[in-house]
Amino acid sequence: MAARFNPLEADAHWQKVWEERGTFHASDSSGKPKAYILEMFPYPSGRIHMGHVRNYTMGDVLARFRRMNGFEVLHPMGWDAFGMPAENAAMEKKVHPGAWTRSNIETMKGQLKRIGFALDWSREIATCEPDYYGHEQALFLDLFEAGLVYRKQSEVNWDPVDMTVLANEQVIDGRGWRSGALVERRKLSQWFLKITDFADELLDGLGALDQWPDKVRLMQENWIGKSQGLRFRFDLTAPVPDREGTPLAPLPEREGLGVGQPEGGSMPASGSHAASEGGPDPIEGPEPQPTPGPSLAGRGISSFEVFTTRPDTIFGASFAAIAADHPIAQALADRNPAAGAFIEDCKRGGTTAAELETAEKKGFDTGLRVRHPLDSACELPLYIANFVLIDYGTGAIFGCPAHDQRDLDFARKYGLPVTRVVAPTPEEAADPIGDEAYTGPGRLVNSRFLDGLTAQDGIREVIARAEADGWGEGTTVWRLRDWGVSRQRYWGTPIPIIHCDACGAVPVPREQLPVVLPEDVSFDIPGNPLDRHPSWNKADCPSCGGSARRETDTLDTFVNSSWYFIRFASQPADAPFDKAAAESWLPVDQYIGGVEHAILHLLYARFWTRALNRIGRLGVEEPFKGLFTQGMVTHPSYSRKREGEERPIYFTPDEIARRPDGSAYLTASGEDVIVGRVEKMSKSKRNTVDPDEIIDQYGADAVRWFMLSDSPPERDLPWSEAGIEGSWRFVQRLWRLASEAAGGSHSTWLGGDGEDKPLARKLHQTVAAVAANIEALAFNKAVANVYELANAIEKAAPSPTRQQAIESLILLVAPMVPHLAEAAWASLDRDGLIADAPWPEVDPALLIEDEVTIAVQVNGKLRDTLTAAKGAAKDDLEQLALASDKIQRVLEGKAPRKVIVVPDRLVNIVA
RNA sequence: GCGGACGUGGCGGAACCGGUAGACGCCGGAGACUUAAAAUCUUCUGCCCUUCGGGGCGUGCGGGUUCGAGUCCCGCCGUCCGCACCA
Numbered sequence: 001m002a003a004r005f006n007p008l009e010a011d012a013h014w015q016k017v018w019e020e021r022g023t024f025h026a027s028d029s030s031g032k033p034k035a036y037i038l039e040m041f042p043y044p045s046g047r048i049h050m051g052h053v054r055n056y057t058m059g060d061v062l063a064r065f066r067r068m069n070g071f072e073v074l075h076p077m078g079w080d081a082f083g084m085p086a087e088n089a090a091m092e093k094k095v096h097p098g099a100w101t102r103s104n105i106e107t108m109k110g111q112l113k114r115i116g117f118a119l120d121w122s123r124e125i126a127t128c129e130p131d132y133y134g135h136e137q138a139l140f141l142d143l144f145e146a147g148l149v150y151r152k153q154s155e156v157n158w159d160p161v162d163m164t165v166l167a168n169e170q171v172i173d174g175r176g177w178r179s180g181a182l183v184e185r186r187k188l189s190q191w192f193l194k195i196t197d198f199a200d201e202l203l204d205g206l207g208a209l210d211q212w213p214d215k216v217r218l219m220q221e222n223w224i225g226k227s228q229g230l231r232f233r234f235d236l237t238a239p240v241p242d243r244e245g246t247p248l249a250p251l252p253e254r255e256g257l258g259v260g261q262p263e264g265g266s267m268p269a270s271g272s273h274a275a276s277e278g279g280p281d282p283i284e285g286p287e288p289q290p291t292p293g294p295s296l297a298g299r300g301i302s303s304f305e306v307f308t309t310r311p312d313t314i315f316g317a318s319f320a321a322i323a324a325d326h327p328i329a330q331a332l333a334d335r336n337p338a339a340g341a342f343i344e345d346c347k348r349g350g351t352t353a354a355e356l357e358t359a360e361k362k363g364f365d366t367g368l369r370v371r372h373p374l375d376s377a378c379e380l381p382l383y384i385a386n387f388v389l390i391d392y393g394t395g396a397i398f399g400c401p402a403h404d405q406r407d408l409d410f411a412r413k414y415g416l417p418v419t420r421v422v423a424p425t426p427e428e429a430a431d432p433i434g435d436e437a438y439t440g441p442g443r444l445v446n447s448r449f450l451d452g453l454t455a456q457d458g459i460r461e462v463i464a465r466a467e468a469d470g471w472g473e474g475t476t477v478w479r480l481r482d483w484g485v486s487r488q489r490y491w492g493t494p495i496p497i498i499h500c501d502a503c504g505a506v507p508v509p510r511e512q513l514p515v516v517l518p519e520d521v522s523f524d525i526p527g528n529p530l531d532r533h534p535s536w537n538k539a540d541c542p543s544c545g546g547s548a549r550r551e552t553d554t555l556d557t558f559v560n561s562s563w564y565f566i567r568f569a570s571q572p573a574d575a576p577f578d579k580a581a582a583e584s585w586l587p588v589d590q591y592i593g594g595v596e597h598a599i600l601h602l603l604y605a606r607f608w609t610r611a612l613n614r615i616g617r618l619g620v621e622e623p624f625k626g627l628f629t630q631g632m633v634t635h636p637s638y639s640r641k642r643e644g645e646e647r648p649i650y651f652t653p654d655e656i657a658r659r660p661d662g663s664a665y666l667t668a669s670g671e672d673v674i675v676g677r678v679e680k681m682s683k684s685k686r687n688t689v690d691p692d693e694i695i696d697q698y699g700a701d702a703v704r705w706f707m708l709s710d711s712p713p714e715r716d717l718p719w720s721e722a723g724i725e726g727s728w729r730f731v732q733r734l735w736r737l738a739s740e741a742a743g744g745s746h747s748t749w750l751g752g753d754g755e756d757k758p759l760a761r762k763l764h765q766t767v768a769a770v771a772a773n774i775e776a777l778a779f780n781k782a783v784a785n786v787y788e789l790a791n792a793i794e795k796a797a798p799s800p801t802r803q804q805a806i807e808s809l810i811l812l813v814a815p816m817v818p819h820l821a822e823a824a825w826a827s828l829d830r831d832g833l834i835a836d837a838p839w840p841e842v843d844p845a846l847l848i849e850d851e852v853t854i855a856v857q858v859n860g861k862l863r864d865t866l867t868a869a870k871g872a873a874k875d876d877l878e879q880l881a882l883a884s885d886k887i888q889r890v891l892e893g894k895a896p897r898k899v900i901v902v903p904d905r906l907v908n909i910v911a
Numbered sequence: 912g913c914g915g916a917c918g919u920g921g922c923g924g925a926a927c928c929g930g931u932a933g934a935c936g937c938c939g940g941a942g943a944c945u946u947a948a949a950a951u952c953u954u955c956u957g958c959c960c961u962u963c964g965g966g967g968c969g970u971g972c973g974g975g976u977u978c979g980a981g982u983c984c985c986g987c988c989g990u991c992c993g994c995a996c997c998a
Contacts, residue, residue: 004950215915221995222914227997308998321998361996387996397998405912406996479997598993710923710936718923722937730936732950784925784935791935855931860979864929901977906930909980 005735005820007699014822015116023835024063024075024871028570028581030071036585037063038565038624040601041078042124043106045085048111050633050681050707051594053691054717057707058630058779059592060117064815065774067118068839073120074585076568078125079105082133082492083557088178090491090523097491098519101128116700116818119208119833123568127560132567133493134514135576136559139612140557141496141507146615148194151505154484158186163527165488174506190486191495191553195607199224199478201621202606211626213714216598223599225479229309229477230463231394232472234320234370237379239300241332259304259327301328307393307477311466312458315447316400316421318411320370321363321385323395329384332366339364346386361410362386374448374462385410393477401437403513408437408731421434421447422455452519483604490521490529492554500541500548509542515550528552561601562608565591565623579618586618590777595629602627617854628777631716633707635686637676648674650686678718689719701817702728708779708816730787731820737793738824741806756801762792763805764846769837770812779816786813808840855906856881858890874901 014134018024039059042052056077063075079101086097093100105126112119125132143149157166159176166176171183195202203224206217253911304327306320322329324346333340342364363383372378380398387406388397401418412435422442423429429445444450450458466472486495494515496508508515518536521529530537530552541548563576565588570581605623612618638656640649657667664675681688693701706727711717766789773782789809796802807828814821814834825834849870854877856864864886868877878899881887891911898910 215993218915222994225994225997229998308996310998385996387998389997392997394998399998404998406998477997595992712924715917715923720923720937723923726937729950736951780924781935787935853931857931858978860930860977865931898978900930902930906979907932908978 003739005699005732005823007695007701007731007819008821010090010819010861011114011116011695011700013549015113017822017833018116018118018835019121021833022122023833024031024073024120025122026074026076026120027072028584029102030072032070034074034585035063035066035071036074036565036569036588037066037593038074038076038568038588040591040597041080041561041564042108043080043083043085044108044126046104046107047555048108048691050689050719052112053115053703054633054707054713055592055594055630056112056115056117057704058589058628058706058713058777060119061708061774061779062590062592062777064118064818064835065771065839068811068814068837070838072531073118073125074569075120076123076125077112077117077119077121077659077731078123078568079108079127080557080561080564081105081128082560083125084489084491084553086221086491087489087523094523095518096425096521098128098517101491102126110690114692114695114700115704118818123571125564125571127493127557127564128491129571130514132564133560134516135567136493136494136555136563137508137513137515138510139576139617140493140555140559141510141513142615142617143193143611144507144612148197148611148615149191150194150482151189151191153187154190154192155185156188156190156488158184160184161526188488190484191497192482192484193607193611195483195604196478196480197479198607198610199226202480202603203609205606205610207620209622209625209627213626213629216602216627216629219598220603221337223480223603227309227477227479228458229307230311230466230472231305231307231475231477232311232373232466233303233305234380234382234396234398235303235372236301236382237371237660239302240328240368241300241335259301260634260890264856265899275831301331304328304396305394305472306398307475308397308398310400310403310455310459311462311472312447312450312455313400313403313421314372314374314398314443314462315444315450316402316419317372317380317398318401318416318419319383319399319407319414320382321388321397321399321410323388323390324386325386325390326388328366328368328382328393332384339366341386346384361406361412361413363410365414373466373469381416383410383414391481394481398855400432403439405437405439408433408435421445421448421460431708464656482554483558484605485559486553487556488528488531488552489554490523492557493559494530495551495553495555497551498539498541498548499551500543500546502546503543503548504539505551506541506543506548508802513543530554557598558604559608562604563612565608566612577618583619586620586663587623590626590628591624592628592630593630598629628713630713631711632680633682633719634678634716635680635687635689635719637687638673639676640671650684652686653689673786678716680716683720694724698724698728699819701820702731705731705783705817709783710780712780713777730790731817733790734809734817734820735824737790737806738810738820738827741803742824742827743744751840754799756799757798759792759799759801759805761790761800761846761849763808764842767808767812767840767841768847771842774815783816786816799907810834811837811840852904854881854904856884856887857906857908858887858911862910863887863890871905872903874903877901877903877907881909 039055039058046907059075063073066073081101082835086101089095089100090097127133140149157171159166159179159181161179161181162176166183171177175181176183203221203226209217225306303900304322324343329339329343333343340603366382366384368382369379370382372380387410388395399407399410399416400421401408401416402420403422408418410416418433420429420431420433420438421444422438423431423445424440426443441444441455444453444455444458447458450461453461463474467474494517496513496515498506498508500506518533523529537550537552539548539550542545566577566582566586569585570577602624609618609620609623632873635653638651641648641653651666651673655666656664656673658664663672665672666687676685679685679687691703702724706724707717709727710723764881766785769785770782773779774783786809789805789812792811793805795801810821810824811834814837818835821834825837830837849868852870853866854866855862856866866880866884868880878901882896887909891909894911896909896911900908900910
């Protein structure tokens with residue numbers, strides 16, 4: 001056995017052995033209990049980074065550990081291969097997005113293989129290939145047929161220079177991130193998935209996900225945002241003339257805003273269904289929403305609806321307010337320039353965090369009045385207000401200044417009355433409201449028939465009365481919006497729809513799937529190349545056979561990642577998945593990835609799974625039984641900022657040398673640089689460390705070990721040269737221990753005789769502790785356990801126990817440093833691969849110590865320790881403690897007033 | 912603003928259910944081996960005082976509960992994350 005472990009040889013050798021033997025191929029039919037371990041698949045951006053290494057190492061340890069414990073493990077890998085960076089690369093580097101993506105995949109796959117992950121590469125998926133996205137199109141049509149897909153007008157951020165839609169993150173200070181052009185709001189007809197139909201079950205389902213971090217569950221809960229309350233109608237004292245000759249402004253939400261026409265007070269809202277380009281669109285929104293015809297136009301609006309979670313405070317109302325985009329506001333703008341100007345002003349307001357923080361509450365008094373629903377003699381002024389959101393509830397509110405801070409700020413500014421209607425105690429019923437709205441508990445006051453009720457009872461009472469009298473109803477409002485999946489992009493899954501002037505939007509017939517992206521596209525001109533493709537976008541209407549246009553929007557990349565875990569579990573050629581095969585693996589037992597996906601990806605995947613379940617395609621409700629969100633790999637950044645330079649220049653770690661005092665300078669010039677804070681590795685800060693270079697230098701096992709060491713996996717891991725050096729040293733230490741146990745040095749242990757009981761205890765305790773810690777994903781603790789055992793073995797005298805301990809130690813580290821473990825296993829002349837070896841058994845008898853150290857305290861302060869047999873009687877411990885010289889000295893002859901004995905732990909003498 | 916997490920040596924962190932705070936690793940000191948260096952091994956390493964027996968202090972700050980608090984309760988301070996005018 002070589003004196004030093006040589007990872008360059010060993011890594012490649014064992015990786016080849018695993019591959020040749022198909023060691024990590026998951027069998028659907030082995031009969032063993034199944035475990036599905038999954039890490040979030042990477043976007044093929046170019047190269048693997050340390051964050052990937054950390055993420056996949058954690059999953060790998062768990063996967064290998066489960067295998068050793070007798071599970072049939074599915075541990076697959078693939079590529080989230082559609083997305084904008086490929087198009088950006090196409091524009092910048094003049095390469096086809098497909099070529100760029102596929103070449104990145106090749107590179108990254110090679111990198112992953114060098115780290116020795118126990119992956120079943122036979123199930124590899126790339127979402128950009130037709131054999132994946134074709135099935136996605138089929139699933140889209142399934143949802144379409146089930147009525148879970150619809151089309152509606154929606155606002156997007158439009159970059160007029162790049163002629164493309166921008167995500168919110170790509171709009172910086174109102175300008176496109178790439179072009180710098182002022183972004184416009186445009187309405188486009190787009191496809192939506194009815195995730196709001198699942199809002200209730202997505203919320204309820206969170207309760208059963210007890211192996212998810214509370215943080216993520218809470219974030220999803222807030223995102224779904226369920227609010228219960230009262231939706232009710234305000235009647236205007238005089239109707240507002242409607243916008244002339246035109247339908248009311250299209251509404252962003254499928255639920256109308258409850259704007260009433262004069263004769264039909266309860267008529268549904270005006271529609272958002274401006275027919276899509278050219279012809280009738282047979283695909284209705286969830287609620288058919290008739291557009292007011294010419295006959296209705298001009299007759300005016302006589303009422304509107306508001307939503308409140310606090311109907312109990314209704315007698316505290318002192319004004320009503322509507323959003324700037326509300327139909328009434330729009331109608332007023334037509335005839336009142338001041339109103340129009342105010343609305344424009346509202347729209348100009350920034351949307352950044354800082355601006356909202358300081359944004360002043362502003363309103364425009366429309367001069368209109370609404371009748372209080374419970375007191376027709378009471379009239380309230382109607383404002384257009386900048387803090388009312390058109391997207392939430394009904395886009396209109398009633399203002400109760402005494403018990404809502406925003407309303408209070410608003411009322412103070414415009415001199416509106418502030419009436420307390422909730423008081424913590426009866427004595428405080430007449431107390432005036434200061435600068436802070438009262439939102440605490442109490443009973444209702446100044447509220448006529450509600451007086452004396454709690455808020456809860458008041459809410460119930462007002463809703464009951466509204467429903468009985470027909471002016472409102474109890475309702476639930478969600479923050480969650482339907483999922484808009486249309487992207488005006490090339491590099492995505494084509495939406496399998498054909499638009500026909502005569503028949504509307506018609507699904508592509510199943511036998512014509514996949515709708516394959518054309519390869520002959522160019523990115524020389526801005527805009528979506530599918531739109532200007534000479535032939536691809538033309539098709540025959542599947543319904544009438546006439547000439548028609550293919551949908552040129554593609555699906556949001558989050559659709560790709562919403563079902564890839566199902567395709568991993570089962571991948572027939574002719575269907576997205578086989579139901580029974582998929583169900584045999586799902587749900588994923590442990591899913592590991594970054595917390596940045598806590599909301600969107602995980603919510604969409606949950607929705608998609610539930611949608612498939614509802615339509616009978618899959619008998620699984622939740623895709624991920626266990627979820628773990630790991631921390632980032634961080635590193636200090638180094639920068640220099642000279643006088644007059646606008647932004648700092650960053651340097652890579654290898655351009656830098658550190659001084660003992662922690663300061664840093666450029667190796668080349670000696671110039672001082674600023675040591676930045678330890679933060680996420682990123683290209684822009686140039687504080688990345690390339691895994692390949694590290695593996696070249698230290699081998700895969702040292703990198704893996706470092707990824708698991710020290711930092712708890714959910715926290716950030718600071719990369720350090722010293723850390724990887726330490727891991728390298730430990731790998732070599734393990735190798736030396738293994739060498740001692742290997743054939744060549746048998747004499748070392750044969751010289752000893754008898755059993756080393758303390759070492760045996762330590763061994764069995766460690767086996768149990770490492771297993772428990774891996775199980776809990778507490779890898780840093782498992783690593784510490786291993787160190788302790790290694791220390792104990794090194795100190796122990798030669799004995800058969802020591803030999804046994806070394807062999808077990810190799811098994812314990814096999815999931816973490818698999819190459820070294822295989823090499824050591826082979827040198828021990830053991831049959832087969834350690835990857836297939838069982839986890840060492842634990843003798844429960846050896847987990848218990850027979851002697852314990854007892855702390856002896858006087859008045860809670862540690863004064864002595866003593867050794868006693870485990871389970872010693874309380875009286876004996878007390879006698880032993882009092883017999884101690886040290887204790888007697890501290891007591892100075894005083895008699896103890898009281899003695900507390902905790903068996904096997906401590907004795908505390910109260911003097 | 913709302914919600915959440917966290918705060919322990921020079922550093923990463925450990926500490927079961929309230930019971931010896933600082934496991935394990937890193938950095939650092941001293942020593943061994945070596946012509947020398949690297950590697951390796953031994954050993955020390957929370958802070959302060961010490962007559963080297965030991966003593967005092969110590970888990971962000973201030974209180975409290977308890978025989979006993981890093982852990983529980985109340986009030987502050989700070990850092991980080993998420994959401995953000997959500998009626």
